[in-house]
Amino acid sequence: MNKILSQVARGSLSIDDAGKRLKHLPFENIDFAQIDHPRSLRKGFPEVIFGQGKTSEQIIGIMEKMISKEDIILVTRLKKQKAEKVMAVFQKARYFKDAKLLWLKKNEPEITGFGKILVISAGTSDIPVANEALLTARAMGNEVESIFDVGVAGIHRLFAHQEQILGAAVIIVVAGMEGALPSVVAGMIKAPVIAVPTSIGYGTSFKGMTALLGMLNSCSSNIAVVNIDNGFGAGFMASSINHVSIA
Amino acid sequence: MNKILSQVARGSLSIDDAGKRLKHLPFENIDFAQIDHPRSLRKGFPEVIFGQGKTSEQIIGIMEKMISKEDIILVTRLKKQKAEKVMAVFQKARYFKDAKLLWLKKNEPEITGFGKILVISAGTSDIPVANEALLTARAMGNEVESIFDVGVAGIHRLFAHQEQILGAAVIIVVAGMEGALPSVVAGMIKAPVIAVPTSIGYGTSFKGMTALLGMLNSCSSNIAVVNIDNGFGAGFMASSINHVSIA
Amino acid sequence: MNKILSQVARGSLSIDDAGKRLKHLPFENIDFAQIDHPRSLRKGFPEVIFGQGKTSEQIIGIMEKMISKEDIILVTRLKKQKAEKVMAVFQKARYFKDAKLLWLKKNEPEITGFGKILVISAGTSDIPVANEALLTARAMGNEVESIFDVGVAGIHRLFAHQEQILGAAVIIVVAGMEGALPSVVAGMIKAPVIAVPTSIGYGTSFKGMTALLGMLNSCSSNIAVVNIDNGFGAGFMASSINHVSIA
Amino acid sequence: MNKILSQVARGSLSIDDAGKRLKHLPFENIDFAQIDHPRSLRKGFPEVIFGQGKTSEQIIGIMEKMISKEDIILVTRLKKQKAEKVMAVFQKARYFKDAKLLWLKKNEPEITGFGKILVISAGTSDIPVANEALLTARAMGNEVESIFDVGVAGIHRLFAHQEQILGAAVIIVVAGMEGALPSVVAGMIKAPVIAVPTSIGYGTSFKGMTALLGMLNSCSSNIAVVNIDNGFGAGFMASSINHVSIA
Amino acid sequence: MNKILSQVARGSLSIDDAGKRLKHLPFENIDFAQIDHPRSLRKGFPEVIFGQGKTSEQIIGIMEKMISKEDIILVTRLKKQKAEKVMAVFQKARYFKDAKLLWLKKNEPEITGFGKILVISAGTSDIPVANEALLTARAMGNEVESIFDVGVAGIHRLFAHQEQILGAAVIIVVAGMEGALPSVVAGMIKAPVIAVPTSIGYGTSFKGMTALLGMLNSCSSNIAVVNIDNGFGAGFMASSINHVSIA
């Protein structure tokens, strides 16, 4: 903006033209596909490609536009067949099948987060969502650990991991069915807990709605919730929390 | 029935008349108000009066019909004003305000149940429903104990009562909000657990629906659920369970 | 614990080391997969494997860990293809196709329950869920009988079985559509009834939600409800009830 | 219409004017308030005033417009205070407090229906809705009988009335909570059953939604359902059915 | 019953044995599969086989049990593949593909109903459900006519059929999407209307729930509603209504 104003001061730019340029200043970097390049600056991480509902051609096209400007590209909710087409073009891309996540990295992401992020899952069937969270947080520069299969029906299993739990900076708890695990975990610690309901269950689990409602009504208070099966969002939010104290 | 058949055998009753009587046999005791007197025999406890939606006059009328034949009369979901009118007529009746339950007993009910029924509540606000369960089970001839305010946000409070929990024959767990407590309790024991969701909470607690859904989707399996705020039903079911082995 | 304390008393264990061991005592038996071995002691039955959402490899892996320590292994919600892979490894396993249940037994389970458990289904289409309940209860040491296809639209069919119904210690009633059968059955007896809604129906049956709601709002009181299609849970709960009076 | 055409034939009415009149013919009787006077002819009963959401002034105004042309005026869902204001003006009007229904009759309605309409209610609390149905059917020229308080928890009470049930031309069954009674009644007979869910219940009765869903999913087939608490509609529909064979 | 009582009077039957026989009297006709043979007498039509969720073997088995005793057998919700297997055994059976209905008739059903039943559908896509209603009503001895594709967006199309509509004894109106057609039709006539919501639509049609709710809230009163896509129930109910005046 200063550059434009200097030109006006110098008389090398008319008032009218300056007015027009100022109006559009923040958008000059935006191309036809509306890719949000300044996002890396604004958000600390490039735009993430939501794979569901896009063709592999669209995904490859967006990746080609991003590849020169970004250090890492993340594609989420990507089915295996599409992933294979993407990897045929970008041979350095790596695909994680159960998490349905693909990444393409120029370098291994530097660990920039403050502490450890711990991902806990209630059941074996919740692991794919837990892994999506884990990989997202790792891609965003965090040290991440995990504990799987420690549901509330055998609560002592959870307590065996007490030290690891107390040592985490941020905890992501992934659970389906009644979704009670985040309440119990959050009751043990003062660190923030991101609760992720999964669509695991049957009948009145309502594809994760019951778990979600349970988590929203937790009697613990250091909890906030993301959408059903949204491992990516949980990992992103946890990373955002883990970077609060980072300049 | 044998009496009628004997009369037929003796010829003192015509075949036609015997036919008519046999058709109506089980119903001769049923008066205009359709009170189910044989229920004491069939179900082991007289019909219970559901106070909600009945006038105090109707309740008194039904009680007057029952009083000669039953040892105990129970009225549930009875508001204070109606209870006072009922007690003006039946001075030996006793009203429990928070549980909204009234009983009229000829004698103290004999303890006939097999073991102890334990009523656990998650929060202070769940106590009225817990008390409705407790009083119902007591009225039906069971030894009953209670532990209140041991929600999952401070799970160690629950473990302090481990011995009492392990010693119960049947456990009723009453909880609102996320309704996670029954899962944790049931995970600790092999006794059957009756889970009672309460309408305590706000926002997405949906007046107990969230707690109910959580309980139905429990990852523990020695659990079954009753309607929201149905302390009476829980007490009745627990008593039924506690009498399975009683002739 | 006594062993550790004895070592402390003898001085053969330092106070610090004793503290550490005591913290982890209940969890030493827990392996990487978090299998809950002490559950047999605590709950009277080993952990049951929920087959849905697990690969056959995962199921086989868990079974291999359990096989040495348990007398019976139960796998529920197991599709036929997975079951065949499991049976290729565990040739003594038996698979019940309509109930989607597999068991592997070292010995025939001893009958330890107090009385008979009776499983009643409203329609022919409810039989798979009814069988899951029946097989679970049988596996857990109960004598089990069944009556199928006695829905309320021809209520006299139910009454033909009155004696069998009155003779049961616990009754499981399985029904879809309007889910009215448990109310009628429970009204006939004093034994506890476990009501199981099924997803049978169409349109506003909402995959079992209507049956579930009907059961929760039963005007009979010796009823409690489990999740939609949860035959396993009903069998487990009925067995738990049938063992209340068993030391 | 013939009158207008005659005038055209005679030349006493221009083609243009005749066109205009013909367009509006069926509506000449319709005043500002859009009262549907021809409805008595078309529907066999005058327009019924839905009292809810109308002021007593509006109700009186409409009644004044109708009084000269109709033999009977029915007002439904009318609260007591409004009813009193209406009766101050129309002193021959009669108000039924529990049914919240008011009628004003020039003569006692002639019995024109084919057979008897029987109104059955499951509980005492369902009686107001049952009475709304009963009074509506009576006002529309039907012989009506009733049986109250015969819910499915004591199914034998229902069977005591078997003859009366078998003798009815049309049956209205009113029930709240789980709404199972219409299924059982319809299973006993071949006459059509109108099922009326009521908002009686608590928790998951969802103000009648559970009863409604149960009725819609009935395994009996001679059943159709009206809106929750819609006693008026049930009475109207039953009368319509009872007049099918009447010229 | 009289036979048994006569034997008792004659002394050829002991009182005890008579008692036992009387208890089971209504059920002697009931075989292992709980087929409700007396239903033809009680309900005026034999039990109808609900094809959904039954194997073709089960359906054939039930048909074989019924064939000797009934004049007509109806199977509903029968998929084409199953129907073909059934027709391989019962070569006189006829299958209606779009209505998914199969019947097996010894004779053409006699027309016993009072008047005409008219089936109206809102759209072309509603025709399969309309046909299920039409065929059911025809099988039950009614004269049936139909008008298809007269939705409310072009309301004048409906009025073209006014005479046919006014001449019907009972009308079935089948509609998806907003489900407004039954209201409009019922407003034109005094005959009873059975409204059938269909699952036709998308988005917020919620598979027929919107149409159902619209029909339940109709501002016309000679309407009652059946379950979504329940053409069979509508035809059955209409026939029941059309036989009210038939001895």
Next chain:
Amino acid sequence: MNKILSQVARGSLSIDDAGKRLKHLPFENIDFAQIDHPRSLRKGFPEVIFGQGKTSEQIIGIMEKMISKEDIILVTRLKKQKAEKVMAVFQKARYFKDAKLLWLKKNEPEITGFGKILVISAGTSDIPVANEALLTARAMGNEVESIFDVGVAGIHRLFAHQEQILGAAVIIVVAGMEGALPSVVAGMIKAPVIAVPTSIGYGTSFKGMTALLGMLNSCSSNIAVVNIDNGFGAGFMASSINHVSIA
């Protein structure tokens, strides 16, 4: 903006200061209460005060800030008590009790809209919402007419107003219960229809949800819908449509 740029060109404003001013330019008019004064320019009508959930003090405060700059102030969803307090301060304000709307006008709004807006209501009880729409549209410079009480149960009443309907530029249709009226109206014309569901009804009307769903699933296509009881929004949208061709 031009003024600032001129100052820079003239040198009377430093580049730095110009930068600061430009950043905040559109917001200088915005005071602590964040009133959106430029909205009159941007939207063609000043910000409307949503009365619900605001105290009369807050409303008066906002009006005082707006009064100098705007020609008209509208307050919606304003209860009578609050309105009286507002009118004590602004004596020229006018309050419409049934529409719960208050306006304060410096001059009568000029008619600027293209054609007539017609407001149709299905029932008498829908009139308050219809009046909110009517008054809003009038305040925004439109000629508005109304037809009340023409529901689909007597569809001929609607057709009596055919000419008025065909003459409207935009039509607002307000209906509760089954919400079918907008479909029928839209089917008659090519003008756009704004459908407004109302919370009028009972039982499964679900406080307007049924009407809303019906309208969203209309088989007519020149329809769009606003929130339940949102007469204001409908009037605003209709006015916006009626001004599309106005410079």
Next chain:
Amino acid sequence: MNKILSQVARGSLSIDDAGKRLKHLPFENIDFAQIDHPRSLRKGFPEVIFGQGKTSEQIIGIMEKMISKEDIILVTRLKKQKAEKVMAVFQKARYFKDAKLLWLKKNEPEITGFGKILVISAGTSDIPVANEALLTARAMGNEVESIFDVGVAGIHRLFAHQEQILGAAVIIVVAGMEGALPSVVAGMIKAPVIAVPTSIGYGTSFKGMTALLGMLNSCSSNIAVVNIDNGFGAGFMASSINHVSIA
């Protein structure tokens, strides 16, 4: 009508016959399939064929009936396989695969609308619905432009198109997930906005319900909403709005 009346005046038509003809006048053009030919006159556009739930044979049949009388035929929600069969018959038809729309035009539709219609989509996945809207509006004689992929997570992308947005007569905004984009767009302008929720999203997006609810509760007021994924309806409504000022 005048023709008939003239005949009556001339005596060449009896009054009776004239009466009969007048009753059916508006329907003489209606053939067996109930195609609404006068709709072009009444609505300004011929009936549109809703392809979902119709066979290709039915679609071809309707098109054959329409082809001689209409300038353009539109088929919506047409799957590719059916479209191919239709195009084999009507070789001039054009199919738009992602919008699932087919049209058959005799001539290019004349631009008759007042201004430009602008279609904005929030995400790439919303484009098929946006294109259905765009093509519909174009077919109906409107100039249409589009801006895709400008969701609220990068709100500056939207502002880059401010001029294009301010220049539109009507705006259609298509969005899934949280559905916030229409609120933001409507807040920027005074033109009417048609909001289209899409079923894009997962978990609690509930197949578009969340987006729909967000749009209905917009704090902007120049918004109205159509059904989920109803691009066709949005285009139709926008065209209707854009023709308000056209004779």
Next chain:
Amino acid sequence: MNKILSQVARGSLSIDDAGKRLKHLPFENIDFAQIDHPRSLRKGFPEVIFGQGKTSEQIIGIMEKMISKEDIILVTRLKKQKAEKVMAVFQKARYFKDAKLLWLKKNEPEITGFGKILVISAGTSDIPVANEALLTARAMGNEVESIFDVGVAGIHRLFAHQEQILGAAVIIVVAGMEGALPSVVAGMIKAPVIAVPTSIGYGTSFKGMTALLGMLNSCSSNIAVVNIDNGFGAGFMASSINHVSIA
């Protein structure tokens, strides 16, 4: 624990007694009311009293037990009348009427959080919930700022506060109606956003459910959500996040 083990080592405590004490160690501090005193240590803040559903006597009783051990006591969801009774006993307590929050502090809480917490509200009516969040965060040792009334219908109002927004460590965004504000705010920054839906709105706002769903489906990813109207939980979670980097 060390103390007990030392006694065992010294022989001053028997092994048996030590075993008993160790079992109950964490619970010795717990009195009848199950107050969770160790929570200050475990969670960094004493137990917060949920005022809703507790009597003022119960609240005072709990406060009396806590007062000696805690530096601050917080009571949430406390109605004015109860607050006055509490303040009569604890005269140093301070009550915030719109936030319905009461606190009792021995000292002003030290600012221990890492950065600033910013609370943003969409509308004036959302301020009470926003204030509950603000006061909670302040009580827990955080610097807190607020921006109120910057909803998305006038999005430029938000941008005026860009610097304040970019400077916050954690942001709480409170919004009712469509709940779109958190998405827009989160899109501008990389700090974590806690979204709080409020019950402000009408019709399909469903008491905050629409706002909640919108927030859960945000296309921004640095967002997590708490229960409807749960300002307390948002403040608590934000404080937890703001203390992640604090030892």
